Amino acid sequence: MEIIIPTWFYGFDSVMYLICAAVGFLLSYYFHKIYSISSEKKHVYIDLGFLLLSIGFLILAITGVYSYITFAKCLVSSHNCVLGLVDEVFGLEDFSYFLYFGLSISAYILFITAFTRMEFKFAKYLLLALIGYIILIVSFMPIKEDIDLWITYHDYFHMTALIMMIFISFKNFVYYSERKSLNSLSVAVSFSFISLFHLFHLFSFVSEWMYVFAHISLLIGFLILLMMVLRVKKK
């Protein structure tokens, strides 16, 4: 299936990715400090999770800006130009999206490991199962030549990420029901918005608004996390 991206939204998505990356780096920094006090693995998992997620967003933002600049040049030139292509098959966007897919899934595995208080050996099995699942997709899915490689895998990534994020959100809502604190509610709601980001992406073939809604959901999710941190720091 294809992804409909409105041309007027070009650049906004990169800015949104940059904001999310900044918030992610901030949370990674705080969890690194927390880990330096506790030395508990669950804290380092969240630290690394946010770090990987932020690097993924940063890669998407940089590639996005590069692609839009190339696209703008293409509009003014009469040459038949190809957007950010590395070679005939594997484009720059493919490269960055695959990196982002891998980094995000790794981050979500780390979050699940931390939130379920799972032993890392079980997380390793989860990781192995995911690798098997990805190999199955890559082996049996037909590659469409008329669309970019990353778009072919886009739905599978967002479906996998959505399932993982729903689980993470659920765990955080259960925790909120025990704690009844505004901060834990903020975290649960923000993870739900990140789940919506993946859900809207799955329907990005329906309308151009799905792509916009997906990015707005992602931004809201990370802004809620930022507000929570600022509220704590202001005390």
Place this chain on the structure above:
Amino acid sequence: MNYRRTKTQIYVDILRSVQRANGRLKKTHIVYKANLTHSRLQPYLDFLLSKGFLAEEKNGNQTFFIITERGLKFLGEVNKLKEISDAFGVPL
């Protein structure tokens, strides 16, 4: 429970025990409130004194340890980090 405190946790426990005693405590009381032996406590006290988190106050034969502004600020920072980790369901 088999639980081993990190160095930073021990510093926090010492500072908290002094703070809870109105900011002023004798070494013997710190020993049992922070759950340490006399010999183990000394290097931690030396570190906290050198960093300016604690100060010594002599009163006759007795020596008291007082928590400083810097020590209180450090405890405040730790409490904020605790709130953030609590929000994620992974308490510090």
